[in-house]
Amino acid sequence: MRSYFIAGNWKMHKTVPESVALAKELVAGLRGCGEKLLVAPAFTALAAVAEVVKGTNILLGAQNMGPEEQGAHTGEVSVLMLKDLGVKVVILGHSERRHSYGEGDELINKKVLLALRHGLEPILCVGETLEEREGGRLEAIVGSQVERGLAGVSAEALKNVTIAYEPVWAIGTGKTATPEDADAVHAYIRKVLARLYGEAAAKAVCIQYGGSVKADNAVQLMAKPNIDGALVGGASLKADAFVPIARFRA
Ligand code: PEP
Numbered sequence: 001m002r003s004y005f006i007a008g009n010w011k012m013h014k015t016v017p018e019s020v021a022l023a024k025e026l027v028a029g030l031r032g033c034g035e036k037l038l039v040a041p042a043f044t045a046l047a048a049v050a051e052v053v054k055g056t057n058i059l060l061g062a063q064n065m066g067p068e069e070q071g072a073h074t075g076e077v078s079v080l081m082l083k084d085l086g087v088k089v090v091i092l093g094h095s096e097r098r099h100s101y102g103e104g105d106e107l108i109n110k111k112v113l114l115a116l117r118h119g120l121e122p123i124l125c126v127g128e129t130l131e132e133r134e135g136g137r138l139e140a141i142v143g144s145q146v147e148r149g150l151a152g153v154s155a156e157a158l159k160n161v162t163i164a165y166e167p168v169w170a171i172g173t174g175k176t177a178t179p180e181d182a183d184a185v186h187a188y189i190r191k192v193l194a195r196l197y198g199e200a201a202a203k204a205v206c207i208q209y210g211g212s213v214k215a216d217n218a219v220q221l222m223a224k225p226n227i228d229g230a231l232v233g234g235a236s237l238k239a240d241a242f243v244p245i246a247r248f249r250a
Contacts, residue, residue, distance in 0.1 A: 004222055005162060005206050005229030006246040007038035007123065008236025009063060009091060010045075019045035023052040025239035030058060033246055036229070038089050039236070043077050050086040061089035061123075064097060067110040079118045089121045091231070093149060095168045099129075105148035112149055116157045123162045123208070123231065124149045126189070130169035142185060143192045155197050162206045163189055164231040170211025172234055179220045179227070182209045186226035215244035222248055 014022065019041045030037055040061035041049045050060050066076030082090060092115065093108035108124070115122040126145035128138045146163065153161065165185050167177050177185070186207045193202035209221055210231035221227050235241040244250075 001034075002228075003034060003036055004248075005036040005038070005208055007061060007089070007091075007164075007208065007229070007231045008040065008242050009061075009094070009210075009231060009233050010039065010041045010236060011063065011096070011233060012042060013237055014042065014045060016045050016048050020048050020052055022237070022239060023049045023058075026058060026242065027052060027056050029239050029243035030246055031056075033057060035246055037246055040089070040091055046082070046085045046087060054086065059088045060086050061091060062087045063091050063094065065090050065092075065111060065115065067107055067114060069114070079114050079120060082120065083118060087120065089123060089162075090115050091123045091125065091164075093125045093145070095125060095127055095166055095171055098125075099168065105145060108149050109151050112161070113152055116153065116160060121160045121162065123164050125164045125166050125210070125231070127166040127168050127171075127211075133167070133169070138185065139188055142189065146189055146192050147196065150196065155201050158193075158197055158201055158205065162208060162229070163193075164208040164210050165189060166210035166231060172212070174212050176212045176214075176217050176221075177209070179217075179224050182211075182221060183224035183226050186224070190226060213245060215241065215248070218245045218248040 038059045038061045040063050062082045066073050066078050070078050092111045097103040112122045126142050128141045132141045190202045206228040208229040208231045209227050213230045213232045214235050
């Protein structure tokens with residue numbers, strides 16, 4: 001049976017005790033859930049949440065990482081430090097990183113390659129702004145974010161990459177792309193991947209949708225053929241909102 005990848009991005013929320021409490025609720029609420037599950041707490045809570053999710057069906061993720069292995073990079077967190085804590089997945093190129101902190105495709109690509117080199121699975125986030133969509137530039141923007149984000153990634157390494165399609169206008173706004181709209185963009189991303197890596201490799205890539213995913217729209221979104229999971233922001237901050245998303249099949 002197809003398994004979906006449901007990930008929670010906690011962003012800059014929750015102290016260490018709050019993170020541990022949520023992680024414990026999720027471990028209990030998601031026991032036996034057959035989907036691929038991830039929580040991405042703040043850096044400061046990674047070590048404590050790692051202890052809670054160790055040996056469970058929930059993977060530990062980071063929300064970002066530095067583009068270098070180590071060195072004089074004040075304020076950055078390195079791939080080695082993340083691995084040290086048991087992090088398996090790293091979210092890269094989130095629209096908040098792109099738009100609030102000026103991260104571009106070249107920097108994001110550097111991080112993707114570094115993560116893969118160290119055995120971390122990157123979630124490469126892509127997505128257009130409302131202005132870009134309304135200006136008819138959706139495919140050009142998303143296509144180039146995919147292609148430039150994956151520059152230098154081999155077909156073998158692609159197996160460890162997840163793409164998250166997150167229309168910027170749908171993140172944290174309560175506006176969700178319709179399942180049909182989202183599926184069409186996912187299909188386009190697969191077309192780009194097929195051009196770069198061939199049909200079979202493109203078909204195998206997990207493409208998550210992100211943007212105001214809730215329990216009441218998860219079923220319709222996941223029913224679409226090209227939607228393989230969800231990257232969830234706001235609704236991942238409470239167990240009673242996230243658990244029903246991850247258990248959308250129940
Ligand atoms: C996100 O930040 O990745 C996201 C999709 O947020 P939200 O679910 O709150 O729209």
